[in-house]
Amino acid sequence: MDAATGAPVGPLTIRLHADDDVVIARQQLLTGTLLPEEGVRVAGLVPPGHKLAVRDIAAGEPVRRYGQIIGFASQAIRCGAHVHVHNLAMGSFDRDAAGVAGIDARPTQAVAEPATFMGIVRADGRVATRNYIGVLTSVNCSATAARAIADHFRRDIRPEALADFPNVDGVVALTHGAGCAIDSEGEGLRVLRRTLAGYARHANFAAVLVIGLGCETNQISSWIAHENLVAGPTLQTFNIQDSGGTALAVQRGVEAVRALLPEANRVERVPVxxxxxxxxxxxxxxxxxxxxxxxxxxxxxxxxxxxxxxxxxxxxxxxxxxxxxxxxxxxxxxxxxxxxxxxxxxxxxxxxxxxxxxxxxxxxxxxxxxxxxxxxxxxxxxxxxxxxxxxxxxxxxxxxxxxxxxxxxxxxxxxxxxxxxxxxxxxxxxxxxxxxxxxxxxxxxxxxxxxxxxxxxxxxxxxxxxxxxxxxxxxxxxxxxxxxxxxxxxxxxxxxxxxxxxxxxxxxxxxxxxxxxx
The missing domain is CATH 3.40.50 (Rossmann fold)
Structure with missing residues (x-):
């Protein structure tokens, strides 16, 4: 990089593989520019990061980058010309992904002394990189309440809320737009439940609240049973309808998070x-x-x-x-x-x-x-x-x-x-x-x-x-x-x-x- 102009120095293009039909422009290239490393003159404007041909390519011929086919010439491409959507298109070809299975697999060479980082070790042995309290929702209908609970503990709005809990990274509401009007036995609900369960179990959460509306397809009790979860001190759940409405549900959630904070704060990072x-x-x-x-x-x-x-x-x-x-x-x-x-x-x-x-x-x-x-x-x-x-x-x-x-x-x-x-x-x-x-x-x-x-x-x-x-x-x-x-x-x-x-x-x-x- 030139210190005065900020422009690249050295070759004007990048070649990724000896067999490639294209090279990549490192800066904007103008018609007539000579590429000494390729013995090619640029034919037309080529923006930085874009491809240009290093040989004449006939219509229908494959075009290679990384030594691999990236498409086929949709029209004849002259040497030095810009190669992009106007003259390169998809095409089918045999990649033999099944026939080559495993031929490049090699034993992993483990290091003698593994590196370490300062992680948080949970009581069950899971290791965390962060320490949050999470507020999840079973359905879109409980998203507003969940966000209100998390917002109560936002450091940028109410810094005093977590002032006594420096080891807690924050309280986050993770909401979504699904959970109802969906087949109760279908793939969509299975994927949603699996996703929510993965977050509920995530090591980076010290504890999780899950909030529902009460009448949704994705019933919290069914979700817990289906995903083999166990409700308890670090996985708490409730519904808005059973809590007396939105305001009372938010109050209930805020109080639950307050009760969780002291224990969540009792962590320390250790080498793992x-x-x-x-x-x-x-x-x-x-x-x-x-x-x-x-x-x-x-x-x-x-x-x-x-x-x-x-x-x-x-x-x-x-x-x-x-x-x-x-x-x-x-x-x-x-x-x-x-x-x-x-x-x-x-x-x-x-x-x-x-x-x-x-x-x-x-x-x-x-x-x-x-x-x-x-x-x-x-x-x-x-x-x-x-x-x-x-x-x-x-x-x-x-x-x-x-x-x-x-x-x-x-x-x-x-x-x-x-x-x-x-x-x-x-x-x-x-x-x-x-x-x-x-x-x-x-x-x-x-x-x-x-x-x-x-x-x-x-x-x-x-x-x-x-x-x-x-x-x-x-x-x-x-x-x-x-x-x-x-x-x-x-x-x-x-x-x-x-x-x-x-x-x-x-x-x-x-x-x-x-x-x-x-």
Missing amino acids: PASHLVVGLQCGGSDSYSGMTANPALGAAMDRLVRHGGTAILSETPEIYGAEHLLTRRAQSREVADKLLDRIRWWEAYCERMGADMNNNPSAGNKAGGLTTILEKSLGAVAKGGSSNLVDVVEYAQPVRSHGLVFMDTPGYDPVSATGQVAGGANLICFTTGRGSAYGCAPAPSIKLATNNALWQRQRADMDINCGPIADGDLSVDAMGEEIFQAILRIASGERTQSELHGYGQNEFVPWQLGAIT
């Missing part, structure tokens, strides 16, 4: 192995740099975490579509590979049933940032998972019990996906972004990783780590992976993230809504 870390991996507001900088660097950090005995949860099934063969190659068994492919087939059938297209995933922002097809986006997104073996595949919000790299089936929509990961046990989220996503999580802290220097400079107050130096050649992917891993240990030990400082987390609880609403 990094094997207790379960990290959910997210990317949102992605750009062309995501697959070159932040995602592979996060993958390097996750390889470290796995070697230290921890767990990484890769998700967003529509955003690994087209790259699933890279995961099945690393599956530790054929059974694990088949579980992933079953979820891919479910999504294909789901999209067909809904009249949708798997390639509609790249958003307007993704495309403005240089991404063209879901194949290209997926190849970059899967890099977050590093190179460790895929040890298990679980459905949305199911408990993650394996150590290592696990895949959880979720939509690509970040709040929905991360909600499932936290329900599955993630006690920390790592979130990469190239366009500048506004996201935070509760009760699990969310680390934001910028993919490029421009975003870091523009939205510094929202970002925790800048991975832009990788694109400039100032830092290697592996070195950045080590920096991310060390940041994870510090934040798991209590250091605040930018999203926590901004108060993100309550509105980002979004369970996946499946099934018919009647």
